[in-house]
Amino acid sequence: MKSVIKNSLSLTVLATSLLAVGAYAAPANDPATLAQIRDNAMKSDWAYERLADLTDLVGPRLSGSAGAAAAVEQVADAMRKLGAKVTLQPVKVPHWVRGAESAELVEYTGRPAGITQKVVLTALGGSGATPAAGLTAPVVIVRSFEELKAKGAQVKGSIVLFDVAFDQEMANRGHAGPAYGHGAGFRFAGPKLAADMGAAAALVRSVGGADYRIPHTGATGVVEGARIPAAAVTSEDAMLMSRLSVRGPLKMHLTLTPQNLPDADSFNVIADWPGTDKADEVVIVSGHLDSWDLATGAHDDGTGVAGAMGVIDTLKKLNLKPRRTIRVIAWMNEENGTRGGKAYFEANKDKLDKHFAAIESDSGGGRPFGFIGSVTPPMVKYFAPLKDVLEPIGAGIFERRDIAGAADTGPLERAGVPVFEPLVDSSAYFNYHHTPADTLDKVNPYELKRHVAVMTSLTWYLANMDENIGRVAPQQD
Amino acid sequence: MKSVIKNSLSLTVLATSLLAVGAYAAPANDPATLAQIRDNAMKSDWAYERLADLTDLVGPRLSGSAGAAAAVEQVADAMRKLGAKVTLQPVKVPHWVRGAESAELVEYTGRPAGITQKVVLTALGGSGATPAAGLTAPVVIVRSFEELKAKGAQVKGSIVLFDVAFDQEMANRGHAGPAYGHGAGFRFAGPKLAADMGAAAALVRSVGGADYRIPHTGATGVVEGARIPAAAVTSEDAMLMSRLSVRGPLKMHLTLTPQNLPDADSFNVIADWPGTDKADEVVIVSGHLDSWDLATGAHDDGTGVAGAMGVIDTLKKLNLKPRRTIRVIAWMNEENGTRGGKAYFEANKDKLDKHFAAIESDSGGGRPFGFIGSVTPPMVKYFAPLKDVLEPIGAGIFERRDIAGAADTGPLERAGVPVFEPLVDSSAYFNYHHTPADTLDKVNPYELKRHVAVMTSLTWYLANMDENIGRVAPQQD
Numbered sequence: 001m002k003s004v005i006k007n008s009l010s011l012t013v014l015a016t017s018l019l020a021v022g023a024y025a026a027p028a029n030d031p032a033t034l035a036q037i038r039d040n041a042m043k044s045d046w047a048y049e050r051l052a053d054l055t056d057l058v059g060p061r062l063s064g065s066a067g068a069a070a071a072v073e074q075v076a077d078a079m080r081k082l083g084a085k086v087t088l089q090p091v092k093v094p095h096w097v098r099g100a101e102s103a104e105l106v107e108y109t110g111r112p113a114g115i116t117q118k119v120v121l122t123a124l125g126g127s128g129a130t131p132a133a134g135l136t137a138p139v140v141i142v143r144s145f146e147e148l149k150a151k152g153a154q155v156k157g158s159i160v161l162f163d164v165a166f167d168q169e170m171a172n173r174g175h176a177g178p179a180y181g182h183g184a185g186f187r188f189a190g191p192k193l194a195a196d197m198g199a200a201a202a203l204v205r206s207v208g209g210a211d212y213r214i215p216h217t218g219a220t221g222v223v224e225g226a227r228i229p230a231a232a233v234t235s236e237d238a239m240l241m242s243r244l245s246v247r248g249p250l251k252m253h254l255t256l257t258p259q260n261l262p263d264a265d266s267f268n269v270i271a272d273w274p275g276t277d278k279a280d281e282v283v284i285v286s287g288h289l290d291s292w293d294l295a296t297g298a299h300d301d302g303t304g305v306a307g308a309m310g311v312i313d314t315l316k317k318l319n320l321k322p323r324r325t326i327r328v329i330a331w332m333n334e335e336n337g338t339r340g341g342k343a344y345f346e347a348n349k350d351k352l353d354k355h356f357a358a359i360e361s362d363s364g365g366g367r368p369f370g371f372i373g374s375v376t377p378p379m380v381k382y383f384a385p386l387k388d389v390l391e392p393i394g395a396g397i398f399e400r401r402d403i404a405g406a407a408d409t410g411p412l413e414r415a416g417v418p419v420f421e422p423l424v425d426s427s428a429y430f431n432y433h434h435t436p437a438d439t440l441d442k443v444n445p446y447e448l449k450r451h452v453a454v455m456t457s458l459t460w461y462l463a464n465m466d467e468n469i470g471r472v473a474p475q476q477d
Numbered sequence: 478m479k480s481v482i483k484n485s486l487s488l489t490v491l492a493t494s495l496l497a498v499g500a501y502a503a504p505a506n507d508p509a510t511l512a513q514i515r516d517n518a519m520k521s522d523w524a525y526e527r528l529a530d531l532t533d534l535v536g537p538r539l540s541g542s543a544g545a546a547a548a549v550e551q552v553a554d555a556m557r558k559l560g561a562k563v564t565l566q567p568v569k570v571p572h573w574v575r576g577a578e579s580a581e582l583v584e585y586t587g588r589p590a591g592i593t594q595k596v597v598l599t600a601l602g603g604s605g606a607t608p609a610a611g612l613t614a615p616v617v618i619v620r621s622f623e624e625l626k627a628k629g630a631q632v633k634g635s636i637v638l639f640d641v642a643f644d645q646e647m648a649n650r651g652h653a654g655p656a657y658g659h660g661a662g663f664r665f666a667g668p669k670l671a672a673d674m675g676a677a678a679a680l681v682r683s684v685g686g687a688d689y690r691i692p693h694t695g696a697t698g699v700v701e702g703a704r705i706p707a708a709a710v711t712s713e714d715a716m717l718m719s720r721l722s723v724r725g726p727l728k729m730h731l732t733l734t735p736q737n738l739p740d741a742d743s744f745n746v747i748a749d750w751p752g753t754d755k756a757d758e759v760v761i762v763s764g765h766l767d768s769w770d771l772a773t774g775a776h777d778d779g780t781g782v783a784g785a786m787g788v789i790d791t792l793k794k795l796n797l798k799p800r801r802t803i804r805v806i807a808w809m810n811e812e813n814g815t816r817g818g819k820a821y822f823e824a825n826k827d828k829l830d831k832h833f834a835a836i837e838s839d840s841g842g843g844r845p846f847g848f849i850g851s852v853t854p855p856m857v858k859y860f861a862p863l864k865d866v867l868e869p870i871g872a873g874i875f876e877r878r879d880i881a882g883a884a885d886t887g888p889l890e891r892a893g894v895p896v897f898e899p900l901v902d903s904s905a906y907f908n909y910h911h912t913p914a915d916t917l918d919k920v921n922p923y924e925l926k927r928h929v930a931v932m933t934s935l936t937w938y939l940a941n942m943d944e945n946i947g948r949v950a951p952q953q954d
Contacts, residue, residue, distance in 0.1 A: 056720055057587045059594045070589035110534040112547035117536045120913060212689035213772070213914040236916045243533055243917075295690070436597060437690040439713045440720075 029464040033320065034389040037460055040314055041453035042393060047310030048445045050078055051303065055296035055440045062125075062293040063333040064095030064264035071289050072267050075305065075330045079271035082312050084328065088267040091343045093333040095264040096125050098293055099257030101231065105241070106136060109248030116253075117240065120213055121203065121231040122294065123256045124187065124220035125336040128227035130201065134255035135229075137200045141245050145186075148193060156198035159252050161205070162190045163238045166430065168209035176426040177363070180433075183207030184218060191230035192221040201229040201254055205238035210431040213237070217292050217434050219336040229256040266332045268340045273312050275325035275463065284327045284358035285311050285459045288334035288408055295438040299429060303365030303443055303451060305330045307422070310452035311459045322463035324356055331408040334362065341408030345415070352415050357462045357469065359420045360406035361455060364429035365443045368454045370397030373420040374404045374413060374472045382469065386461045395454050397423055402473045416471035420462070422454045506941040510797065511866040514937055517791055518930035519870060524787030525922045527555055528780065532773035532917045539602075539770040540810040541572030541741035548766050549744050552782065552807045556748035559789050561805065565744040568820045570810040572741040573602050575770055576734030578708065582718070583613060586725025593730075594717065597690055598680065598708040599771065600733045601664065601697035602813040605704035607678065611732035612706075614677045618722050622663075625670060633675035636729050638682070639667045640715045643907065645686035653903040654840070657910075660684030661695060668707035669698040678706040678731055682715035687908040690714070694769050694911045696813040706733040743809045745817045750789050752802035752940065759828075761804045761835035762788050762936045765811030765885055772915040776906060780842030780920060780928060782807045784899070787929035788936045799940035801833055808885040811839065818885035822892070829892050834939045834946065836897045837883035838932060841906035842920045845931045847874030850897040851881045851890060851949040859946065863938045872931050874900055879950045893948035897939070899931045 054061075058074055061067035076086045103119040105111075140158040142148045148160065164186050170179040184207050191202035206216035213236045220230045231254075233241070244250055269289060275281065287304020291297020308328045315322070331340035348355065357373075370390060373383075380400050387396045404419035413419040432438045462469075531538075535551055538544035553563045580596040582588075617635040619625045625632065625639075641663050647656040661684050668679035683693035690711045697707045708731075710718070721727055746766060752758065764781020768774020785805045792799070808817035825832070834850075847867060850860075857877050864873045881896035890896040909915045939946075 052720065053587070056594075056717060057585075058589060058592060066589075066591040070592055074589070108534075110530070112535060112543075112551065114543040115535060115547050117533075210689055211914070211919070212687055212691050212908075212912070213916060214689050214691065236914065236918055239918050240533060240916070243529065431689075435689070437688070437713065439690060439717070441713055441716050442688070 029385065029461055031385060031389060034386065034457055034461065036318060037314060037456050038389055038393060038453045040318055041310065041456050042449050044314065044449065044452065046313045047306040047452045048448050050309050051298065051306040051443060051448065052440060054302050054305065055298045059296045060293045061289065061291045061297060063093035063266060063290045063336060064261070065293065068266055068290055068332065072269055075269045075289060075309065078309060079269070079312065079328065082316055084271035084273050084312055087270040089270055089343060089347065091266050091268055091332045091340045092263045093266045093339050094337045095261040096336060097259045097261060098123055099129065099259060101256050103252055103254045105244065105250055106253045107251035108244045119233055119237040119252065120215060121233040121237065122215035122217050123258045124191065124217055124230045124232055126220050126222055127230040127256060127258050128222060129257045130229045130255055132257060134253050135200055136251060136253045139241060139250040139252050141242055145193060155194060157200050159201045159203060159254060160194040160199045161203040161233065161238065161241060162186045163205050163242050165205060165235065166207055166209050171209060171427050171430060174427070176430055180207060180430050187218050187232065188221045191228060192223065195222055195226040195228040199228060203231050203233050206232045206235055208430040208433060208435065210435060211235065214435045214437060217294055227260065229254065231256055268332050268344055269330040271312065271328040273315065273322065273326040276321050276323050278323040279325050281324040281354050281356045282327050283324050283356050283459055283463045284329055284409065285455060286329040286331055286359065286408060287361045289330035290333050290335050292335055292434050294436040296440065297438055298440045298443050299364035299438050300433050301334065301362045303448060304361035306448065307361050307451045307455045311456045314452060314456040315460065322460060324463040326459055326463050334407050338407050341411055345411035349415070352412070352417060355412060355417045357418045357420060358409040358412050359455065359459060360409045361422050362406060363421065363424050363426045364433065365448050365451055366425040366429055367447050368395045368422045368424045368450050370395045370423045371420055371454060371458050372399040372401050372404055372423050373418055374401050375418045375469050376473050379469045382465065382467045386457060390454060390457055393450055393453055395450060399423055413472055418469055418472050420458055422451060506862065506938055508862060508866060511863065511934055511938065513795060514791060514933050515866055515870060515930045517795055518787065518933050519926050521791065521926065521929065523790045524783040524929045525925050527786050528775065528783040528920060528925065529917060531779050531782065532775045536773045537770045538766065538768045538774065540570035540743060540767045540813060541738070542770065545743055545767055545809065549746055552746045552766060552786065555786060556746070556789065556805060559793055561748035561750050561789055564747040566747055566820060566824065568743050568745055568809045568817050569740040570743045570816050571814045572738040573813065574736045574738060575600055576606065576736060578733050580729055580731045582721065582727055583730045584728035585721045596710055596714040596729065597692060598710040598714065599692035599694050600735045601668065601694055601707045601709055603697050603699055604707040604733060604735050605699060606734045607706045607732055609734060611730050612677055613728060613730045616718060616727040616729050618719055622670060632671060634677050636678045636680060636731060637671040637676045638680040638710065638715065638718055639663045640682050640719050642682060642712065643684055643686050648686060648904050648907060651904070653907055657684060657907050664695050664709065665698045668705060669700065672699055672703040672705040676705060680708050680710050683709045683712055685907040685910060685912065687912060688712065691912045691914060694771055704737065706731065708733055745809050745821055746807040748789065748805040750792065750799065750803040753798050753800050755800040756802050758801040758831050758833045759804050760801050760833050760936055760940045761806055761886065762932060763806040763808055763836065763885060764838045766807035767810050767812050769812055769911050771913040773917065774915055775917045775920050776841035776915050777910050778811065778839045780925060781838035783925065784838050784928045784932045788933045791929060791933040792937065799937060801940040803936055803940050811884050815884050818888055822888035829894060832889060832894045834895045834897060835886040835889050836932065836936060837886045838899050839883060840898065840901050840903045841910065842925050842928055843902040843906055844924050845872045845899045845901045845927050847872045847900045848897055848931060848935050849876040849878050849881055849900050850895055851878050852895045852946050853950050856946045859942065859944045863934060867931060867934055870927055870930055872927060876900055890949055895946055895949050897935055899928060
């Protein structure tokens with residue numbers, strides 16, 4: 001199944017078009033069909049069962065791991081069973097493997113003889129390694145890039161801690177994404193900047209609102225040549241270090257032994273549900289299949305993948321054939337490279353005009369309120385019938401944005417393809433995201449049904465629109 | 478400081494009584510003094526600072542550890558600085574040391590080739606060890622002792638999981654203690670019962686309401702000769718195992734390498750604040766100094782110890798001398814043996830008539846609503862003035878009980894000494910209790926002030942009462 005996607009997809013599209021002409025009437029985007037989709041999705045356990053398969057049987061699936069490979073097979077099999085045309089698109093992915101990780105404060109003012117304080121942490125994806133026996137260095141705590149730069153000479157040879165608290169209040173007010181973005185900026189850029197200044201290692205305060213002393217991993221931007229050890233400490237341990245630093249200088253013994261291996265072979269799973277009269281046009285509906293290694297990635301992004309898969313299951317049960325081809329994609333490597341999204345874009349950049357729209361779900365399985373989409377303002381009115389049908393399940397909001405800004409569909413969107421996402425309550429999402437606690441029990445089966453209802457209704461609607469929604473705003477300036 | 482407590486205390490009492498006659502008038506239990514105590518406690522950071530010293534500088538302090546020894550010194554020093562008469566009462570304590578701990582499900586129905594599922598767990602105090610390379614065995618899941626017994630032959634050679642969920646709803650309704658007691662019963666008795674039936678190891682579902690995949694440790698009752706490995710799995714992992722068991726049989730590879738070392742030397746820290754005209758009578762105010770090893774034991778029971786210490790600080794600042802001697806005790810080994818409480822009882826069993834009452838705080842530093850006490854019903858009316866003075870800080874409730882049932886003062890209470898405890902909101906307490914997350918940041922400094930206000934007001938009131946509150950109910954039947 002390693003054929004070049006370009007040829008494979010062209011054949012699929014051709015075969016489907018021929019089939020469609022004979023067998024199916026192209027249905028309208030009528031309210032009755034939309035209501036039927038919504039109501040059937042709200043009754044089905046199928047997506048939750050797929051999520052259970054993915055998380056309980058496969059578990060963690062970091063790019064390059066055995067779990068990622070097993071997940072590719074499992075999702076491809078499930079889509080084949082539905083009758084979708086499945087293609088595995090080859091993607092070369094970073095292969096980073098967690099090692100031992102431990103830390104303790106070995107010197108601080110007021111330390112009783114024989115006592116060290118444990119610091120709970122976890123390596124960031126892409127982190128370099130300490131010697132196997134660890135390294136010992138002074139700790140320099142900063143709360144901004146400016147403060148880091150101002151500390152100049154002190155940074156060299158030290159372990160830098162970026163102690164920037166996650167703004168849970170902001171998340172509670174409905175701005176979890178920006179709250180996360182702020183912290184993730186330090187996580188991604190901070191260690192590289194510290195490395196450039198000669199730091200021995202870099203730590204960030206976990207980006208997330210959990211207060212159960214669990215570390216939140218994630219990607220960091222250290223690069224070969226200056227790949228220093230980099231880890232996230234729990235918010236509790238960041239606070240401990242800050243409190244102790246008020247009493248006097250700190251020294252830490254740090255052991256992190258991850259490995260950065262050569263790029264590994266992996267795949268995007270692409271499952272086409274052929275269109276009818278507009279089969280050559282594509283509506284993507286997607287989530288990412290890889291997860292971090294600490295948990296089974298139920299919310300991030302099992303719910304996105306299961307939700308996208310549920311679109312086909314719902315339509316199949318209703319024997320509904322879309323006008324445009326619906327393309328389910330389970331992206332590989334969103335977490336530490338977005339190589340899947342990039343590979344898809346490269347293989348399809350001469351067919352972007354046939355990409356009507358792309359849906360990506362990657363904000364967890366919290367309660368959906370509606371959807372967002374990067375269409376131009378004049379297009380908003382065309383979505384009124386969709387809003388109407390989602391309103392009875394509390395998901396009738398449509399927020400237009402200039403840029404949706406999702407990761408895997410980012411290259412498509414930047415080239416003009418409108419991107420849609422479910423609009424969900426993610427106020428608690430970043431408490432679990434990238435931690436060992438992102439497990440199946442955190443996903444509310446009822447909300448996942450609502451999620452599938454939104455995803456399927458939106459996908460169906462886009463696949464059958466008479467109106468051309470055009471390209472995203474920046475392309476039309 | 479290893480003199481026999483009996484002699485040391487007698488000398489203290491004698492010296493204090495002589496001093497009191499000359500220098501101090503014995504104050505009445507007047508409302509103005511009580512209000513002054515309450516208001517000064519509500520303004521002081523002293524107890525929180527001691528809690529920070531204990532948790533930030535010493536950290537975890539499991540019996541027999543360097544942390545426990547350092548905590549004894551730190552608390553004794555702080556009490557000496559206040560001018561209290563400090564005695565270290567020798568206590569022989571169990572010495573259990575955590576080792577490596579890991580587990581994975583190596584066989585289950587639907588397992589993709591090359592995949593195993595990690596199970597997060599932590600050894601229970603007193604657990605035996607697996608071989609260094611671990612053991613592999615089938616998993617038998619039960620939800621009651623009856624089910625375990627019914628599974629008879631299946632248990633032999635297996636790893637038993639007691640999958641009993643913590644009743645957080647019950648805790649939310651104000652019954653956290655009974656909710657905990659139910660789960661802790663399985664934790665303590667389950668592994669021993671499984672061992673008696675030939676199990677290779679025993680697991681319990683963590684007793685607590687946290688949903689962040691953190692395991693809750695605690696003492697278990699396995700005994701020499703059948704000291705099987707015993708651990709608490711997170712609620713998430715218990716649910717995973719239960720879900721997978723529906724698909725088919727499970728097999729686990731389990732590694733736990735704790736050590737049960739010979740009993741170690743440790744101490745109760747006893748700090749007397751001498752009484753005046755009734756100096757030979759004692760009111761104990763106490764918390765336990767040991768903690769589990771996973772965290773710094775801020776709530777369990779740093780707040781109890783800091784609260785008891787804060788009694789003396791508050792009275793000293795106000796230059797108030799009690800009629801009865803106030804005895805602060807930081808008990809050793811509440812968590813896995815209550816050897817401190819037993820040793821104190823043994824050393825004082827011929828002086829119980831001089832123990833007017835004992836206060837123990839070990840339900841965490843949540844918001845205090847008042848206090849409980851095991852006095853007989855006719856005694857309740859005598860506490861009206863105390864309730865009145867605590868009412869303005871929302872802590873005016875007095876719940877009389879036949880038995881308070883606290884651990885360290887248990888032997889005293891069973892012998893007739895009335896035991897009092899602060900009545901606190903412990904609805905969230907068991908989410909953190911015995912986990913890595915029981916850290917200083919979880920303690921609300923304002924609630925700790927209120928805690929000290931309750932502890933000091935109650936201690937002072939008991940130390941100055943004109944009425945004899947007698948013995949607990951069972952002794953008077």
